[in-house]
Amino acid sequence: xxxxxxxxxxxxxxxxxxxxxxxxxxxxxxxxxxxxxxxxxxxxxxxxxxxxxxxxxxxxxxxxxxxxxxxxxxxxxxxxxxxxxxxxxxxxxxxxxxxxxxxxxxxxxxxxxxxxxxxxxxxxxxxxxxxxxxxxxxxxxxxxxxxxxxxxxxxxxxxxxxxxxxxxxxxxxxxxxxxxxxxxxxxxxxxxxxxxxxxx
Ligand SMILES: C[S@@+](CC[C@H](N)C(=O)[O-])C[C@H]1O[C@@H](n2cnc3c(N)ncnc32)[C@H](O)[C@@H]1O
Numbered sequence: 787x788x789x790x791x792x793x794x795x796x797x798x799x800x801x802x803x804x805x806x807x808x809x810x811x812x813x814x815x816x817x818x819x820x821x822x823x824x825x826x827x828x829x830x831x832x833x834x835x836x837x838x839x840x841x842x843x844x845x846x847x848x849x850x851x852x853x854x855x856x857x858x859x860x861x862x863x864x865x866x867x868x869x870x871x872x873x874x875x876x877x878x879x880x881x882x883x884x885x886x887x888x889x890x891x892x893x894x895x896x897x898x899x900x901x902x903x904x905x906x907x908x909x910x911x912x913x914x915x916x917x918x919x920x921x922x923x924x925x926x927x928x929x930x931x932x933x934x935x936x937x938x939x940x941x942x943x944x945x946x947x948x949x950x951x952x953x954x955x956x957x958x959x960x961x962x963x964x965x966x967x968x969x970x971x972x973x974x975x976x977x978x979x980x981x982x983x984x985x986x
Pocket of ligand 1: 866
Protein backbone atom coordinates (compact mmCIF):
# COMPACT_ATOMS: atom_id res chain seq x y z
CA UNK A 787 0.00 0.00 0.00
CA UNK A 788 1.14 3.53 -0.82
CA UNK A 789 2.22 5.73 2.08
CA UNK A 790 -0.26 8.50 3.14
CA UNK A 791 2.27 11.04 1.84
CA UNK A 792 1.16 10.05 -1.69
CA UNK A 793 -2.58 10.33 -1.07
CA UNK A 794 -2.86 14.07 -1.57
CA UNK A 795 -0.61 16.75 -3.11
CA UNK A 796 -1.21 19.16 -0.21
CA UNK A 797 -0.11 16.55 2.38
CA UNK A 798 2.88 15.74 0.16
CA UNK A 799 3.89 19.42 -0.05
CA UNK A 800 3.58 19.95 3.72
CA UNK A 801 5.73 16.88 4.50
CA UNK A 802 8.33 17.89 1.91
CA UNK A 803 8.52 21.39 3.42
CA UNK A 804 8.97 19.87 6.88
CA UNK A 805 11.64 17.45 5.66
CA UNK A 806 13.60 19.98 3.62
CA UNK A 807 13.15 23.04 5.83
CA UNK A 808 15.19 26.00 4.56
CA UNK A 809 16.56 23.96 1.62
CA UNK A 810 13.04 23.31 0.22
CA UNK A 811 12.88 26.02 -2.48
CA UNK A 812 16.59 25.71 -3.24
CA UNK A 813 16.14 22.15 -4.53
CA UNK A 814 13.86 23.43 -7.31
CA UNK A 815 15.73 26.68 -8.00
CA UNK A 816 19.03 24.83 -8.55
CA UNK A 817 17.38 22.63 -11.20
CA UNK A 818 15.64 25.63 -12.82
CA UNK A 819 19.02 27.40 -13.15
CA UNK A 820 20.38 24.41 -15.07
CA UNK A 821 17.28 23.94 -17.23
CA UNK A 822 17.01 27.59 -18.40
CA UNK A 823 14.88 27.56 -21.59
CA UNK A 824 15.07 23.84 -22.33
CA UNK A 825 11.91 21.74 -22.49
CA UNK A 826 11.78 19.73 -19.29
CA UNK A 827 10.37 16.28 -18.69
CA UNK A 828 10.08 15.79 -14.93
CA UNK A 829 10.09 12.01 -14.48
CA UNK A 830 8.49 10.78 -11.22
CA UNK A 831 7.09 14.31 -10.93
CA UNK A 832 5.16 13.83 -7.65
CA UNK A 833 3.33 17.08 -6.82
CA UNK A 834 4.95 18.88 -9.83
CA UNK A 835 6.38 21.59 -7.61
CA UNK A 836 9.21 22.01 -10.13
CA UNK A 837 6.62 23.42 -12.58
CA UNK A 838 6.49 26.60 -10.44
CA UNK A 839 10.15 27.26 -11.27
CA UNK A 840 10.59 26.31 -14.97
CA UNK A 841 8.98 27.57 -18.20
CA UNK A 842 8.56 24.55 -20.50
CA UNK A 843 7.33 21.83 -18.19
CA UNK A 844 6.05 18.28 -18.72
CA UNK A 845 5.66 15.69 -15.99
CA UNK A 846 5.17 11.91 -15.71
CA UNK A 847 4.19 9.79 -12.73
CA UNK A 848 2.10 6.68 -12.05
CA UNK A 849 0.20 8.22 -9.13
CA UNK A 850 -3.31 9.00 -10.44
CA UNK A 851 -3.96 11.47 -7.60
CA UNK A 852 -0.88 13.56 -8.44
CA UNK A 853 -1.59 13.47 -12.18
CA UNK A 854 -5.24 14.48 -11.73
CA UNK A 855 -4.27 17.40 -9.51
CA UNK A 856 -1.52 18.54 -11.95
CA UNK A 857 -4.02 18.44 -14.84
CA UNK A 858 -6.35 20.66 -12.80
CA UNK A 859 -3.44 23.15 -12.60
CA UNK A 860 -3.30 23.04 -16.42
CA UNK A 861 0.03 21.18 -16.54
CA UNK A 862 1.06 18.87 -19.38
CA UNK A 863 1.44 15.60 -17.46
CA UNK A 864 1.19 11.89 -18.33
CA UNK A 865 0.10 8.98 -16.25
CA UNK A 866 2.70 6.33 -16.91
CA UNK A 867 4.57 3.51 -15.23
CA UNK A 868 8.11 4.56 -16.09
CA UNK A 869 9.51 1.14 -15.19
CA UNK A 870 7.38 -0.52 -17.89
CA UNK A 871 7.01 2.19 -20.55
CA UNK A 872 9.59 3.82 -22.83
CA UNK A 873 10.92 7.14 -21.53
CA UNK A 874 9.96 9.74 -24.18
CA UNK A 875 12.83 11.67 -25.75
CA UNK A 876 13.06 15.21 -24.45
CA UNK A 877 15.55 18.11 -24.47
CA UNK A 878 16.06 17.89 -20.73
CA UNK A 879 15.04 15.04 -18.44
CA UNK A 880 14.90 15.57 -14.70
CA UNK A 881 14.69 12.93 -11.98
CA UNK A 882 14.42 14.41 -8.51
CA UNK A 883 14.34 12.55 -5.19
CA UNK A 884 13.26 9.29 -6.78
CA UNK A 885 16.28 7.14 -7.61
CA UNK A 886 16.40 5.39 -4.23
CA UNK A 887 13.05 3.74 -4.98
CA UNK A 888 14.70 1.54 -7.60
CA UNK A 889 17.73 0.26 -5.66
CA UNK A 890 19.27 -2.21 -6.64
CA UNK A 891 18.12 -1.55 -10.25
CA UNK A 892 18.71 2.22 -10.16
CA UNK A 893 21.51 2.16 -12.75
CA UNK A 894 19.08 0.84 -15.35
CA UNK A 895 16.97 3.98 -14.89
CA UNK A 896 20.03 6.23 -15.19
CA UNK A 897 21.00 4.55 -18.48
CA UNK A 898 17.46 4.93 -19.84
CA UNK A 899 17.32 8.61 -18.85
CA UNK A 900 20.68 9.35 -20.48
CA UNK A 901 19.51 7.61 -23.65
CA UNK A 902 16.29 9.64 -23.89
CA UNK A 903 17.69 13.05 -22.91
CA UNK A 904 18.62 15.01 -26.04
CA UNK A 905 20.61 17.85 -24.44
CA UNK A 906 20.74 17.48 -20.69
CA UNK A 907 19.79 15.14 -17.87
CA UNK A 908 19.59 16.22 -14.24
CA UNK A 909 19.47 13.74 -11.39
CA UNK A 910 19.06 15.16 -7.92
CA UNK A 911 18.87 12.85 -4.94
CA UNK A 912 18.85 13.27 -1.16
CA UNK A 913 21.85 12.16 0.84
CA UNK A 914 20.48 13.32 4.18
CA UNK A 915 17.56 11.02 4.91
CA UNK A 916 15.58 10.41 8.07
CA UNK A 917 15.36 6.84 6.79
CA UNK A 918 19.10 6.62 7.56
CA UNK A 919 18.62 7.91 11.12
CA UNK A 920 20.42 6.00 13.88
CA UNK A 921 17.17 6.18 15.83
CA UNK A 922 15.37 3.01 14.70
CA UNK A 923 11.86 4.40 15.29
CA UNK A 924 12.55 7.59 13.30
CA UNK A 925 14.16 5.51 10.54
CA UNK A 926 11.21 3.10 10.38
CA UNK A 927 8.62 5.92 10.25
CA UNK A 928 10.58 7.67 7.47
CA UNK A 929 10.79 4.44 5.46
CA UNK A 930 7.06 3.83 5.83
CA UNK A 931 6.23 7.44 4.90
CA UNK A 932 8.30 7.41 1.71
CA UNK A 933 7.25 3.95 0.51
CA UNK A 934 5.58 3.94 -2.94
CA UNK A 935 5.12 0.49 -4.41
CA UNK A 936 8.45 -1.25 -3.96
CA UNK A 937 10.12 -1.86 -0.59
CA UNK A 938 12.98 0.67 -0.41
CA UNK A 939 14.99 0.39 2.79
CA UNK A 940 18.34 1.56 1.42
CA UNK A 941 19.22 5.23 0.91
CA UNK A 942 22.28 6.71 -0.80
CA UNK A 943 25.13 8.40 1.02
CA UNK A 944 26.69 11.53 -0.47
CA UNK A 945 29.81 9.63 -1.56
CA UNK A 946 27.77 6.85 -3.18
CA UNK A 947 25.90 9.44 -5.24
CA UNK A 948 29.09 11.24 -6.28
CA UNK A 949 30.65 7.91 -7.35
CA UNK A 950 27.51 6.95 -9.24
CA UNK A 951 27.30 10.28 -11.08
CA UNK A 952 31.00 10.08 -12.01
CA UNK A 953 30.50 6.57 -13.38
CA UNK A 954 28.07 8.08 -15.92
CA UNK A 955 30.39 10.99 -16.87
CA UNK A 956 28.61 13.71 -14.96
CA UNK A 957 29.42 17.26 -16.14
CA UNK A 958 28.69 19.10 -12.90
CA UNK A 959 27.89 18.11 -9.31
CA UNK A 960 26.28 20.55 -6.88
CA UNK A 961 25.54 20.06 -3.19
CA UNK A 962 22.09 21.51 -2.44
CA UNK A 963 22.26 21.02 1.33
CA UNK A 964 20.13 17.90 1.59
CA UNK A 965 20.16 16.74 -2.03
CA UNK A 966 23.07 16.37 -4.38
CA UNK A 967 22.51 17.27 -8.04
CA UNK A 968 24.30 15.74 -11.01
CA UNK A 969 24.08 17.53 -14.36
CA UNK A 970 24.80 15.43 -17.45
CA UNK A 971 25.39 17.28 -20.72
CA UNK A 972 24.55 14.95 -23.59
CA UNK A 973 27.51 14.89 -25.99
CA UNK A 974 25.95 12.57 -28.53
CA UNK A 975 22.91 13.41 -30.59
CA UNK A 976 20.81 11.02 -32.57
CA UNK A 977 21.29 11.37 -36.30
CA UNK A 978 17.64 10.81 -37.17
CA UNK A 979 18.12 10.17 -40.87
CA UNK A 980 20.88 7.62 -40.48
CA UNK A 981 19.62 6.17 -37.25
CA UNK A 982 23.05 6.32 -35.65
CA UNK A 983 24.59 8.28 -32.81
CA UNK A 984 26.98 11.01 -33.88
CA UNK A 985 29.28 13.06 -31.66
CA UNK A 986 28.62 16.83 -31.79
C1 LIG B 1 9.63 10.46 -3.55
S1 LIG B 1 8.51 10.96 -4.79
C2 LIG B 1 9.44 12.27 -5.58
C3 LIG B 1 8.55 13.26 -6.26
C4 LIG B 1 9.22 14.51 -6.79
N1 LIG B 1 10.13 14.22 -7.88
C5 LIG B 1 9.93 15.27 -5.70
O1 LIG B 1 11.17 15.37 -5.71
O2 LIG B 1 9.24 15.77 -4.79
C6 LIG B 1 8.61 9.63 -5.94
C7 LIG B 1 7.55 9.67 -7.04
O3 LIG B 1 7.83 8.57 -7.93
C8 LIG B 1 6.58 8.06 -8.40
N2 LIG B 1 6.86 6.70 -8.93
C9 LIG B 1 7.41 5.64 -8.29
N3 LIG B 1 7.54 4.57 -9.12
C10 LIG B 1 7.08 4.98 -10.33
C11 LIG B 1 6.95 4.35 -11.61
N4 LIG B 1 7.33 3.07 -11.80
N5 LIG B 1 6.43 5.05 -12.64
C12 LIG B 1 6.04 6.34 -12.46
N6 LIG B 1 6.12 7.02 -11.28
C13 LIG B 1 6.64 6.34 -10.23
C14 LIG B 1 5.69 8.12 -7.17
O4 LIG B 1 4.32 8.10 -7.51
C15 LIG B 1 6.12 9.46 -6.54
O5 LIG B 1 5.32 10.54 -7.00
